[in-house]
Each structure stands twice: as C-alpha cells, then as structure tokens.
Amino acid sequence: MELGQHRYMPVLSFPWRRAAPPLPSEPAPSVEQADSPMFAAVFEAIPDAVLVVRREGTAPAKIVASNVAARETLRIRADEEQLVSVLRHPEVLGSVEDTLNTGEGNELRYDSGGLRPQMLRVWVRSLPMPQTAMIVLRDETEARRVERMRVDFLANASHELRTPLASLSGFIETLQGHAKEDPEARDRFLDIMSSQAKRMSRLIDDLLSLSRIERNEHVPPSGVCDLSLAAREAADGLLPTIAAKTARIELLAPPPGEALALGERDQISQVIQNLLDNAVKYSPDGASLSMRVESDVAFDTDAAGADVAALRDSGGGRLTLLSPERGHENRYVRLRVADHGRGIAREHLPRLTERFYRVPGQKSGEIPGTGLGLAIVKHIVNRHRGALIVESAPGHGTAFSVYFPMHEPEQTSVRGVTKAL
Amino acid sequence: MMTEHTLKFFEEELSQLKADVVRMGGLAERQVVEAVRAVAERDVAVAEAVVVMDEQLDTLQHEIERCAIRLIALRQPVAHDLRRAVGALKLSLVLERAGDYAKNIAKRALVIGQSDPEIPLTRSVQRMGELVASRLKEALDAYSAGDVKSAKSVWNRDEDIDEHYNSLFRELLTYMMGDPHMITACAHLLFVAKNLERIGDYATSVAEIVQYEIAGEEFADPRPKWSGVEPRPSEASE
Numbered sequence A: 001m002e003l004g005q006h007r008y009m010p011v012l013s014f015p016w017r018r019a020a021p022p023l024p025s026e027p028a029p030s031v032e033q034a035d036s037p038m039f040a041a042v043f044e045a046i047p048d049a050v051l052v053v054r055r056e057g058t059a060p061a062k063i064v065a066s067n068v069a070a071r072e073t074l075r076i077r078a079d080e081e082q083l084v085s086v087l088r089h090p091e092v093l094g095s096v097e098d099t100l101n102t103g104e105g106n107e108l109r110y111d112s113g114g115l116r117p118q119m120l121r122v123w124v125r126s127l128p129m130p131q132t133a134m135i136v137l138r139d140e141t142e143a144r145r146v147e148r149m150r151v152d153f154l155a156n157a158s159h160e161l162r163t164p165l166a167s168l169s170g171f172i173e174t175l176q177g178h179a180k181e182d183p184e185a186r187d188r189f190l191d192i193m194s195s196q197a198k199r200m201s202r203l204i205d206d207l208l209s210l211s212r213i214e215r216n217e218h219v220p221p222s223g224v225c226d227l228s229l230a231a232r233e234a235a236d237g238l239l240p241t242i243a244a245k246t247a248r249i250e251l252l253a254p255p256p257g258e259a260l261a262l263g264e265r266d267q268i269s270q271v272i273q274n275l276l277d278n279a280v281k282y283s284p285d286g287a288s289l290s291m292r293v294e295s296d297v298a299f300d301t302d303a304a305g306a307d308v309a310a311l312r313d314s315g316g317g318r319l320t321l322l323s324p325e326r327g328h329e330n331r332y333v334r335l336r337v338a339d340h341g342r343g344i345a346r347e348h349l350p351r352l353t354e355r356f357y358r359v360p361g362q363k364s365g366e367i368p369g370t371g372l373g374l375a376i377v378k379h380i381v382n383r384h385r386g387a388l389i390v391e392s393a394p395g396h397g398t399a400f401s402v403y404f405p406m407h408e409p410e411q412t413s414v415r416g417v418t419k420a421l
Numbered sequence B: 001m002m003t004e005h006t007l008k009f010f011e012e013e014l015s016q017l018k019a020d021v022v023r024m025g026g027l028a029e030r031q032v033v034e035a036v037r038a039v040a041e042r043d044v045a046v047a048e049a050v051v052v053m054d055e056q057l058d059t060l061q062h063e064i065e066r067c068a069i070r071l072i073a074l075r076q077p078v079a080h081d082l083r084r085a086v087g088a089l090k091l092s093l094v095l096e097r098a099g100d101y102a103k104n105i106a107k108r109a110l111v112i113g114q115s116d117p118e119i120p121l122t123r124s125v126q127r128m129g130e131l132v133a134s135r136l137k138e139a140l141d142a143y144s145a146g147d148v149k150s151a152k153s154v155w156n157r158d159e160d161i162d163e164h165y166n167s168l169f170r171e172l173l174t175y176m177m178g179d180p181h182m183i184t185a186c187a188h189l190l191f192v193a194k195n196l197e198r199i200g201d202y203a204t205s206v207a208e209i210v211q212y213e214i215a216g217e218e219f220a221d222p223r224p225k226w227s228g229v230e231p232r233p234s235e236a237s238e
C-alpha cells in the first residue's frame, strides 16, 4: 500500500546502480543519489513500457510501479492493480509466473488483438527483491507492419497488373502481326492499349497510396480539418464529371468553422472524394446526390438515417463497416453521402472495404474501377479513430456515413453545443 | 457482523475471483484468435494447441465455480458483492462455452486443412473471426475495467457479426453448388462461421453480465435477443 502510492518506486535499488563502475572524474553515485528524483524521472521517461510486479504469498502478481509508457499502453488506472487486469495474455502471464518462480528471465512476442492490433515484444526479468519482477514491453507494431505491407504490396501489384499487362502484350503481338497493315484496327487497338496503360498507372497510384496510408495507420493524425469546406471542395472538384452526367448535387453543411474534425485535411478530403466518386459513378445519368455535414453528434448506429427494416425489405441493409473503440465517449462530426443509384445487396455489404472487392454481376468494363476506393476510406477512417456505416438497398440507392472525432475550439465550445442538429 | 479484518479478506477473495475470471477470459480470447488462425493458415499445429488450451480453460472454470460457490455459502454476501460473485460464476460458464466453440473450430480446421482444392473463402472467415475476437476483447476489457458504458456499446452492436455470417453463408452455398468436391470442406467452414457467430453472442452475454454485476439490472432496451448460458432452442442439436 505504501509503495503503491508512488507511480515509480524510489525505494527500489536496481541492480545496475550497484554494478556501475565509479567514473574516474566523479565519485560513484551514492545510494541516496540513486534513489534521487533523477532516477525516478528517468524511469518515467523510458519510451518502452516498464512495469514492476510483485507477488505476495499465493495472491496474483500486482503492479507496484509503472512508467508513463506502461500506463498509456496498458491503460493502467490505479496503483496496486492486479497484473491480470491490464494484461491477460496467457503466455505473458505464464512467463511472469515462471520468472517469479525460477528467477530466470523470459522473452516473448505478443499480439494485443483487437481492431488495431499491436505487436509487442516482452522481456521479463527477475529483480533482487523477493517475488519481484520487471516487465518491459516494446511496441514492434511499426516494424512488422512495414514488413507485412511490403509483402502485401508486391503480391497485390503483381496479381492485379498481370491481367492488363497480358492484354497489352496480346495487342502488341497482333499489331506486329496481321494487324500491321490495317490502319483501322491499329487505331482501335491503340485506343484500348492506352486505356489499359492508364488503368495500370492508376492502379499503381492507388496501391501506393493505400500502402502509405496503411503504414501510418498507427500514428495518430494531427491537425484540424473543416469538414464543411472539405466537402465543398470535393464537390467542386467533381463538377466536370457531375456536369457530364447532368447529376445534381445538394450540399448541406454548417457554416465554415463549425464542423471541425480532428485529422489530416488531405486524408479526409480523399475520403470524401472516394465516397463522392462512387456516388456519382454508380448512379444513373441525371440522378441527384446529397452530401450532409453535421457537427457535434454521438456515434450511434441508429441515428445514421434510413430505416433498417425498410432497407431489409428491399434486399439491402445497414452495416457498420468500422466502429471506433469506446466510441460512446466521444463527440463526432459526421458526413453522409447519399445517392439514388443502383444500390448494393445486403450480402455484399460486409466485403465492400476489402481490397479489390467489387460487387459481382456488374459487367466489368461497364464501370471502371479497381475496388480500392473504399479500402482506402476504411484505412484513413480507422487511423482517425472514426466510424464508417453503409446503408443501401438495391434499386433505391446507397448512403455512406463517416464519423471523425470532433475538434472543439476552446472558446466556442458552448456555441458548439447549442447548435447541435 | 463482519469485522474489518474479514471485510478486507472478503474483498481480497472477490478480487481474486475476478482476476481468475479475467485470466480465463484471456485464455478464451487466445483460443478464438488461434482457432481462426488455424483455419486461415491451414496450420495443424496451431489447431492442436487450441484443443489443448481448452483443458486449461475447463480446469480454471471448475476452480472459479468452486471458489464462487464457497464464497457465497460461507460469506453470504448481499447486493453488489453477491452480484460480483454470481457474475464471476456466470462469466466462467459463458467463457467455457466460448472456449468449446473455439475448440470445435480448431477441430474443423484440421479437416479443412486437408481439403483440396483450397477454398478461396478463408479470408472472409478470417475477417469475421477478427471481428468476433475484437468484440470479445472489448467485452472483457469492460469487465476488467468495470465499465458499463463500454459494455453497453458492445451489447448494442452485434448485428454486424450476423451480417458477416449471412454473407459468408451465401458465398459458401454458391461454392458448394458450383463444385461438389468442395461440399465437405465448405460445410465445415459453414460450421466454423456458425461457431464464430455464437462466440459473438457470448461476447454480448459477457457485456450483459457486466451490466448486471455493476448496475444490478439488465440493459433497458427491449431486444429479441438470446441471452444466457443455455443454447438457443433452435440450435440445441448439431
């Protein structure tokens, strides 16, 4: 109890303090110095998560000290907490027991699971106090993620490029052979070849951007993005396409400065653009679309819009494609892109954000696309700790709602509450 | 009348009980994750490890049950303390069931691993597995933190698991109709999906027990949802 009131343990004398050879110029640190605030500060500042656990009698091991990194990674709430309540991975618990029993150190890797899994490397070392051990956890998510990404990227790129490449070589062969003297065929083939080449280069762009986004997925975004402005810009950017389809687009948004999302402007713009691009692409000519921005909303699957029973009746449904952990604690800004296009049948909803997934049955070539747009959306939204919900019914239309954590400007927070829709 | 000393002792027993339940939860979680991995990566060794893990889970369940009953009988707790003890007991049963389903998945993984040609659907199963595992994780986090709000948010959204199940179900049917050689393996995969769906239901039960333990009542909204430890009537067979 006495020890537990400290976040660090000044009374612990770590073995390396004793072992430190005296420096020639200065006297060796005395025990008092070793227990000084400096050591406490060093302990706190270590970037790896460090825990000291102790077992008394047969009771389960308790945490007697932890540094900032440990308290953040493991969400340690109180002092004197049982180890198992913050770390319940059986193998980690096993090695801690093992070290406490035998005094021998252990090392292992562990995967936190969950939607944003963290890969941690764990060291358990016995300390020279009775029944006491130190646990160090190092986050290796980044390194392993990069590794996996490279493998995925190569696999995806080679797989997806094979088809257009094969068709290109086919056309080249034909042009070299019997189509050589046929100007009409040659022109037609060159057209197809050029569109294949464009497709390939767009594919590579998309894959690169997906891979970049994935790589940063664990780094919390910084900055503030005005969702109203971003939505307007995205709509303006698509004007040429929209005009060509004579579609109408309706934008409903609070005035600038009132719907602020915590996040990176470029990425949020890309989300809006991909959703809007789909809405236009999968709608018939002349159809109208709507975009609606709202500020200060709770994450609530039921408030998203359409009536689920009605959607189900027409073969569609609503599905949360991504939900934030502990989403009920936050306020959000929401963007909803709705169209009156072909819609998506219920059974396809769970796979929409999968890479390269395109709803089958739409004749390929009819509407070009690579199936990466929504995968990119999902990764960006996940990085922002946001949410993504789809509602759709075949023949009626589709709506995607994205939630981003809200930025509350310090002075205007009162205004923010009163103007909730 | 309990003396201060017995009170402290009693509190320790209760938190020990909770620690055991959380430890059991950690095991069950692991079992689910590994069972799904066994299916996705066709890994026989992993599948066998899951089956072994289940024995640990059973042992722990008996231990928790014994302690909870002893605690209730000897100390006759009331109100919140009683709910903590009963909650631990209920949770141990739920987690044990979840572990059984994970074991069942692992056993099927052994068969699916032998199937030839490979079924191109293991990715969908994996995604559903990840979803279920993360739901279980959230529910257990809520229990270990005593956080009713998080529990409620788990309880509120189990529909997406059903959606994944339905979508997978259709896909598997398509494969089975397309190629009779796939029928056996697909049928096993179908049960894997069904088992995952049930484990998802157990995550919801965990959330319900957290609410019961802390607030002493069930979640308010009416919900045509199976809850509790017994199998749903329609699924009692298999």
Ligand SMILES: Nc1ncnc2c1ncn2[C@@H]1O[C@H](COP(=O)(O)OP(=O)(O)OP(=O)(O)O)[C@@H](O)[C@H]1O
Residues within 6 Å of the ligand: A206, A274, A278, A279, A282, A339, A341, A342, A343, A344, A352, A357, A358, A359, A362, A368, A369, A370, A371, A372, A373, A374, A375, A398
């Ligand atoms: N608004 C929508 N209406 C109907 N179907 C949609 C809509 N948005 C997405 N889809 C379906 O989801 C699939 C995946 O969408 P996604 O944006 O990921 O890929 P894409 O549009 O095919 O290609 P791209 O990578 O160029 O965006 C689409 O192929 C389409 O079948």
Ligand SMILES: [Mg+2]
Residues within 6 Å of the ligand: A274, A277, A278, A369, A372, A373, A374
């Ligand atoms: Mg798209």
